[in-house]
Amino acid sequence: QVQLQESGPGLVKSSETLSLTCAVSGYSISSGYYWGWIRQPPGKGLEWIGSMYHSGSTYYNPSLNSRVTISEDTSKNQFSLKLSSVTAADTAVYYCARLTGGGAAGLPADYWGQGTLVTVSS
Amino acid sequence: DIQMTQSPSSLSASVGDRVTITCRASQSISTDLNWYQQKPGKAPKLLIYAASSLQSGVPSRFSGSGSGTDFTLTISSLQPEDFATYYCQQSYNTPVGFGQGTKVELK
Secondary structure: OOEEEEEOOOEEEOOOOEEEEEEEEOOOHHHOOEEEEEEEOOOOOOEEEEEEEOOOOEEEOOOOHHHEEEEEEOOOOEEEEEEOOOOHHHOEEEEEEEEOOOOHHHOOEEEEOOOEEEEEEO | OOOEEEEOOEEEEOOOOOEEEEEEEOOOOOOOEEEEEEOOOOOOEEEEEOOOEEOOOOOOOEEEEEEOOEEEEEEOOOOHHHOOEEEEEEOOOOOOEEOOOEEEEEO
16 A cells, blocks of 8 residues: 655744655665656645655646756655745645656656645745 | 537536536547546546446446537436536546536536
8 A cells, every 4th residue: 555644843933944755665766667746825726846756857836947856865765845945835835756657757647645735824 | 629518507407407508529539538537525536438338337327428529427317415516527538628527416
């Protein structure tokens, strides 16, 4: 059973860097599949942030491209998200997910973490 | 960027009703269209991928159809656990985009 769990600060100050980690159990991220991040502002819809393939390609949403980095730590079987220069508009529930690899940037997502709310404060 | 438009944005239905949700892409996306269900406070759940393939474990009352620009998610007989918000998502090219969601409420 594949399980994903997000962790990181729930409160980030404006202009600083948001950092989240996704711990994966039940599957080794170095064995394949894409892995990604998706977010959802409170009361709003879903937004794809970016995807990565083990030791390979990364894909980022152009609207966030210059601020986003997704990386992996295979020794801990986890992957991470860094989003720099955050503003109130980055306040959202952040989800990590395993992606099937069937389409662009590895989507769709078949396994999801429970999500973590990150609030950007001024 | 490809824009995804769902209709309606919300609907009211009763248990046992047949429910249809439509998703339209701003350009052809072949069959690279996926559907998710999201309940309040929960992560989305993949229902349908590649327009019409049922994800493992998803009840057969859910079905998807369409190709090109027009797609449909159908729930053949609405069950109490199906009241949720549904999102379409294109995986034809990047940036990957989602529809704005359709909330299915109890009439």
